[in-house]
Amino acid sequence: MKDASAPQKDVILECRNLWKVFGDAPDGFGQATRSLSKEKVIAQARENGSLPAICDVSLDVKRGEILMIMGLSGSGKSTLLRCMSRLVELSAGEVSFEGQNILTLKDRALTELRRNSFGMVFQSFGLLGHLNARDNVAFPLRVQNVPKAARHARADELLDLVGLTERKDNFPHELSGGQQQRVGIARSLISDPALWFLDEPFSALDPLIRRQMQDEFLRLQTTLGKTIVFVTHDFLEAARLGDRIAIMRDGQLVQIGTPREIILSPADDYVRDFVSDVPTSRILHVSDLMKSGTATEDAPTVAPSDPLELAIGHFLSGHADLHVVGDKGDVLGVISRDDLHVLTGQGAQND
Ligand SMILES: Nc1ncnc2c1ncn2[C@@H]1O[C@H](COP(=O)(O)OP(=O)(O)OP(=O)(O)O)[C@@H](O)[C@H]1O
Ligand SMILES: [Mg+2]
Known part of the structure; x- marks a missing residue:
């Protein structure tokens, strides 16, 4: 994987050869993972009647990504x-x-780490049913003995942020699934975590709110500079929000890379399937396919940051190539209709 050589200081969380087997792992499992092939370890676990859910996954989470x-x-x-x-x-x-092996932490140190450094948003909301929205959001601060007025003030700010100003006094059962999830998102931010884990946080939200939450999320990331690990089913969401995308299949990491790398160089058919029905021309930019050189004299101009679909529009109206220009009109390169062949078969032509 390309990030294996990333310098340590740029890495906030380092995962090496992770295995998780549900059910009893076979005797000598740890040793087997070091001495046998991945396929053999998986086969042994299955023979043992256990479920290998994570199989030899190594990846680094880079600071700020x-x-x-x-x-x-x-x-x-x-x-x-x-x-x-x-x-x-x-x-x-x-x-x-941050360079510290968290598997050796004792209960108390682990609790502190989770409380102070990790934020979590779960797929299943995980709200406390007997507390209203404000108290749910404030709960992590209550555990830290922050005075009531201060924790309520902070909770109110975060509830405003996620658009629940009017629902602060409501209990979880009085809120829609999407509203409950927004309470979960607000709660996960209250300790200002360094590393924010989100498990399909927007899947219960309707498309408009989902889009707003994505925008809000990007704004938060820009201002707070959080490092985020974010699970989604939605490739468009992944491409819109993510710096990199890790693709899992049967507990194994199949590919990790930028949205552009995944779209243009899918590792296998499984990955190709993920990108096959998404509008890649909306995800990619002119800069992703531009080359050095100049276009024909009367060619229209596009900016490197323009979505590729804008260039495709020009090609459809008969132009064979386009000048790619910078802010001051300086020619940076060229993009031609023929360059689109890399997208053939990836759904980019039809959207
Ligand atoms: N606590 C558990 N005990 C036993 N098996 C589990 C447990 N949690 C998860 N699994 C199994 O591990 C595998 C991976 O589950 P996981 O929840 O990580 O999948 P996922 O990719 O998040 O799926 P989804 O998109 O449906 O949320 C599945 O086969 C699941 O049944
Ligand atoms: Mg899941």
């Missing part, structure tokens, strides 16, 4: 997130946060 995790249902996304934050115990492997 949004790392998206994608994969079909049951591919191990939530389990991977839980292994990264040690919400479930690994069967084998190492996880280091």
Whole structure:
């Protein structure tokens, strides 16, 4: 994987050879993961009647990045997130946060780490039913003995942020699924975590709110500079929000890379399927396909940051190539109709 050589200081969370087996792991499992092939270890676990949910996953989370995790249902996304934050115990492997091996932390130190450094938003909301929205959001501060007025003030700010100003006094059962999830998002931010784990946080939201939450999320990330690990089923969401996307299949990491790398160089047919029905021309930019050189004299101009679909519009109206120009009109390169062949078969032509 390309990030294996990333310098340590740029890495906030380092995951090495993670394994999670549900059910009893076979005897000598840890040793087997070090000495046998991945396929053999998986086969042994299955023979043993256990379920290998995470199989030899290594990846680094870089400081300040949004790392998206994608994969079909049951591919191990939530389990991977839980292994990264040690919400479930690994069967084998190492996880280091800021260079510290979190697997050796005792209960108290682990609780402190989760409370102070990790924020979590769960797929299943995880709200406390007997507390209203404000008290749910404020709950992590209550555990830290922050005075009531201060924690309520902070909770109110975050509830405003997620658009629940009017629902602060409502209990979870009085809120829609999307509203409950927004309470969960607000709660996860109250400790100002360094590393923010989100498991399909927007899946219960209607499309308009979802889009607003994505925008809000990007704004938060820009202003707070959080490092985020984010699970989604939605490739468009992954491409819109993510700096990199990790794709899981049957507990294994199939590919990790930028949205552009995933779209233009899918590792296999499974990955190709993920991008096959998404409007890649809306995700990619002119800069992703531009080359050096100049276009024909009367060619229209586009900017490197323009969506590729804008260039396609020009091609459809008969132009064979386009000048790619900078802010001051300086020619940076060229993009031609022929360059689109890399998208053939990836759904980019038809949207
Ligand atoms: N606590 C558990 N005990 C036993 N098996 C589990 C447990 N949690 C998850 N699994 C199994 O591990 C595999 C991975 O599950 P996981 O929840 O990580 O998938 P996922 O990719 O998050 O799926 P989804 O998209 O449906 O949320 C599945 O086969 C699941 O049944
Ligand atoms: Mg899940």
